[in-house]
Amino acid sequence: MKRILRRGAALLLTLALLALPVSALTPEQTRDILRENYVDPVPEEVLSLPTVDEMVAALRDPYSQHLTPQEYRQFMDTMEDSTLVGIGISYAGELTAQDPFELLEVLEGGPAQRGGLLPGDVIVAVDHVDVRGMDPEEISRRIQGEEGSSVVLTYLRDGQTATVTLVRETVTVPATTGRLLEGGVCLIQCTTWGEETPGYFHQIMGQYGAQTKCWLIDLRDNLGGVTDAATDVAGLFCGVGNMLSLRYRTQDPESPDGYAYQLFPSRFRGATDKPVVILVNGQSASASESFTAALRDYGAAVVVGERTYGKGVAQSLWDQSSAPDLFPDGDALKLTVARAYSPAGNTCDSIGILPDFPVYGRAAESVALGLAQTAASLPEGESWPVRVAQLQEEFIAESAFPDTGDDPYQWAISALAAYGLVNGKGDG
Numbered sequence: 001m002k003r004i005l006r007r008g009a010a011l012l013l014t015l016a017l018l019a020l021p022v023s024a025l026t027p028e029q030t031r032d033i034l035r036e037n038y039v040d041p042v043p044e045e046v047l048s049l050p051t052v053d054e055m056v057a058a059l060r061d062p063y064s065q066h067l068t069p070q071e072y073r074q075f076m077d078t079m080e081d082s083t084l085v086g087i088g089i090s091y092a093g094e095l096t097a098q099d100p101f102e103l104l105e106v107l108e109g110g111p112a113q114r115g116g117l118l119p120g121d122v123i124v125a126v127d128h129v130d131v132r133g134m135d136p137e138e139i140s141r142r143i144q145g146e147e148g149s150s151v152v153l154t155y156l157r158d159g160q161t162a163t164v165t166l167v168r169e170t171v172t173v174p175a176t177t178g179r180l181l182e183g184g185v186c187l188i189q190c191t192t193w194g195e196e197t198p199g200y201f202h203q204i205m206g207q208y209g210a211q212t213k214c215w216l217i218d219l220r221d222n223l224g225g226v227t228d229a230a231t232d233v234a235g236l237f238c239g240v241g242n243m244l245s246l247r248y249r250t251q252d253p254e255s256p257d258g259y260a261y262q263l264f265p266s267r268f269r270g271a272t273d274k275p276v277v278i279l280v281n282g283q284s285a286s287a288s289e290s291f292t293a294a295l296r297d298y299g300a301a302v303v304v305g306e307r308t309y310g311k312g313v314a315q316s317l318w319d320q321s322s323a324p325d326l327f328p329d330g331d332a333l334k335l336t337v338a339r340a341y342s343p344a345g346n347t348c349d350s351i352g353i354l355p356d357f358p359v360y361g362r363a364a365e366s367v368a369l370g371l372a373q374t375a376a377s378l379p380e381g382e383s384w385p386v387r388v389a390q391l392q393e394e395f396i397a398e399s400a401f402p403d404t405g406d407d408p409y410q411w412a413i414s415a416l417a418a419y420g421l422v423n424g425k426g427d428g
Contacts, residue, residue: 193225224286235266312349
């Protein structure tokens, strides 16, 4: 069976290997794979092309690729914890040169933590060079360097300046991290859905669950990953049930419509009944969209941020581990094979997921945190869904045009305006 993966717009489905002769992938073998597995019937003019790459390119499918060995290695590396040389810090990706270079996270056990740095510290100088007003990427480059070399950081905390000398080393940056914020909110930042992700969620929820009154899950720029990882983690918040459905073509003569369906129930039972706020942006894709859709379909989460990427089709991967005779050199074939649907039967393909509270840029962080803190501070007996509905009405009302007061479609017009789908001057 082929490896199940789903990355950045790549949901990957388990399929039986074709019985193919021992050799590198040939055009004829590619035609067989396309005929039997591609999500839509492939036109003969595409199948008649002479090379593998020409056939794949003619599909005009941005998610189907014949990956070189190097491209395949890079693709697989994106779904694992990353290893790099540094001091073990991170900063908000939306920072500009006008913003203070504030530390968002200090990696546990890294040089920065051992040196006493904390989240919220503001770096003002690197190696005695003032970096205030400097581009954040340039500041990051100055902090980076060769393993074993030193860097002197001057930072600001509570109005006081301090200096520390740190030695750069190889650090492993986990793809999922969690920390407890003020007011009983636990922030979980997940950058990819890898094989390790469910374990990270279990660990974080076990560590902070007793103190947590609301979960804030940041999926911004999370392009996807392993399908089972996303659906299993969804079960921690939704309980037992189907988290995702895939529809793909089948050669089974007993199929009434030529399609087969694969369900992805979570293997984990619900581990919490606390409210959830999910933060997304335009680069939250694939498995991140499936996770978000599942939690919202089950009424477990409120979604804040930008409309998501819009990836509702699935890929399957043929590689050296699943078909060594066809890919002896380490290349791989990734093809779109299925369409994905949420538990309620919805697709996010092309349109993405429209958040409950559409907010753009850095303001989304504040809104998401505010909602999470509101959920965490609800008085005993007050309903979170009812409170969300009230907040949504207030949010949408702010987008109302002054000339639609008597219009029976006023609320619908205002809702579309909140999503940026209609605009006007409000003068009729």
